[in-house]
Amino acid sequence: MGLCPLHADRKPSFLVDPGKSLFYCYGCGRGGDVIRFAEIYHDVKFPQALALLRQWRGLAPLLQEVAGFYRVQLHRHAEAVAYLRQRGVRSPELIEHMRIGYAPGGSCLRAWLMQSGYPLSALRQAGLVTALGYDAYMHRIVFPLEGNLYGRSISAAAPPHRFLPGPKGGLYVWEQARRYPEVILVEGLLDYAVLWQAGFNNVTCALGTHLNARQFQQLCDGPRTVYLSFDADANGSGPQASQRLAHRLEAHGIPARRIVLPVGHDPNSFFVQGGDAGQFQSLLEAAQP
Ligand SMILES: [Zn+2]
Numbered sequence: 001m002g003l004c005p006l007h008a009d010r011k012p013s014f015l016v017d018p019g020k021s022l023f024y025c026y027g028c029g030r031g032g033d034v035i036r037f038a039e040i041y042h043d044v045k046f047p048q049a050l051a052l053l054r055q056w057r058g059l060a061p062l063l064q065e066v067a068g069f070y071r072v073q074l075h076r077h078a079e080a081v082a083y084l085r086q087r088g089v090r091s092p093e094l095i096e097h098m099r100i101g102y103a104p105g106g107s108c109l110r111a112w113l114m115q116s117g118y119p120l121s122a123l124r125q126a127g128l129v130t131a132l133g134y135d136a137y138m139h140r141i142v143f144p145l146e147g148n149l150y151g152r153s154i155s156a157a158a159p160p161h162r163f164l165p166g167p168k169g170g171l172y173v174w175e176q177a178r179r180y181p182e183v184i185l186v187e188g189l190l191d192y193a194v195l196w197q198a199g200f201n202n203v204t205c206a207l208g209t210h211l212n213a214r215q216f217q218q219l220c221d222g223p224r225t226v227y228l229s230f231d232a233d234a235n236g237s238g239p240q241a242s243q244r245l246a247h248r249l250e251a252h253g254i255p256a257r258r259i260v261l262p263v264g265h266d267p268n269s270f271f272v273q274g275g276d277a278g279q280f281q282s283l284l285e286a287a288q289p
Contacts (some may be wrong), residue, residue, distance in 0.1 A: 002186025006030055006040055008109060032221045050117045059147065059166075060128060062118065063245045066128060067144040068113050077102050080141060083154040088194045088272040098143055098193060103151060127164040137162065145169050145190050150207065167208050177204035178218070184259075185219070185285070187238070191229070191267040198277040199281025209241035220252045227287055229259040231266040238266075247289070257287035 004014035004025045013027035024031030030040060038049035053207060054061055074080050074095070080102035089095065103109065110129050114120060123129040130136050140151030140162060146169040151162040177183050180202035186192055192205040206215055209230055219226055226249055231238035239258075246256035261270055261283065270280065 004028060006037075007258075016048065047117045050228075051119055051122075054118065054122070062113075062122065062126060062128075063144065063147070063149060065116065065118075066109065066149060067099055067101060067107060067142070069168045070103055070142045071099060072101075073104055073108075074100060074102040074141075077104055079139075079154060083141060086272075087190050087268060089190070089197070091197050093198045094193055097196065098189070101142040101144075103135060103137035103142050105135055107134055109135040109137075127216070136164075145172065145207075152190070163207075167212070171218045172205035172207065174204055174218050177202055178222065180224070182225045182227060183219070184229055186229050186267055187231055188266065188268065194268050194271040195229075195280070198271060198280065200277070209245075211239060216248070219249060219278065220254050225255045225257060227257050227259055227284060229261065229267050232261040232263050234264055250289075255289070257289055259283050259287045 001012045002014050002016075003009040003012055004027050006025060008015075009025075009027055014023065015023045016023045021033055023033075031105055034053065035046065035049050038044070038052050039046060042052060043051065044052070048133070054067040084090075084095070084100070089100070094100075107129075110120070110123060110133065113123055113128070115142065120129065120133075124131070128136055137149075137151040139155050139158065140153050143150045143152070148164050148166060148169055150168075152161050153162070171177070171185075172189065182202055184195060184200060184203040186195065186203060186205050187207075187209055189205055192203055195203045211219070228242040228246060230242040233239070242258050246258055249256040261267065265273075267280070
């Protein structure tokens with residue numbers, strides 16, 4: 001019960017029922033749900049009220065809507081499914097688990113979201129639509145992250161990795177991975193995908209070899225052994241990065257082991273080119289500090 005924001009109120013007459021998400025004012029007699037409140041308070045019609053509420057709730061509901069739209073597109077575009085197959089992603093459970101989608105490009109996302117009441121300015125601000133009004137993600141496999149959206153190009157002509165402006169967030173599905181006493185850390189989501197599909201559910205992904213402060217803290221948030229499985233690049237950048245990270249983890253009391261893949265491989269290519277769970281398990285057991 002409080003002062004009514006909708007009329008000049010002297011003693012509290014505005015009642016909110018948080019359980020039912022409803023309000024009622026004994027002074028001015030108005031009541032309804034949060035959308036009704038926004039309509040009266042801002043003197044706007046239903047669609048504008050909805051758009052305002054969405055803006056206030058931040059990026060999360062918008063990204064959820066985007067992920068949902070892209071998931072529907074995945075099964076409508078043969079090129080996307082073919083790309084996933086080629087990268088070893090086959091199981092429907094995995095596609096469901098990672099909520100994998102596809103961004104066809106053009107302006108289909110923009111059209112869909114504007115029809116749902118999102119203003120163009122909000123879509124531009126989120127980085128989903130370019131200055132020219134096109135969808136920012138084109139011909140990309142899309143993976144929802146916490147507070148961001150990773151897009152992997154299916155065409156070699158475009159830069160392979162893309163994120164929305166803003167932080168990439170913490171470790172991928174950390175809440176699930178952190179329960180295990182041994183955690184496998186990989187660079188890319190397609191590495192994560194093939195390992196999860198092969199039955200390694202204790203895997204997480206940093207989206208690159210450089211961990212941000214939050215990701216590093218997460219790895220150190222409990223007693224566990226971390227197995228690093230970065231790309232075995234011929235130029236040595238992956239192995240160097242994993243060596244540095246292993247030292248940092250050890251310095252924080254977290255035992256780290258480095259998985260040595262055949263040169264030129266990452267976990268994804270290892271499985272795509274015939275490696276199986278048993279072989280990866282052997283690499284895991286042979287991993288060195
Ligand atoms: Zn009132």
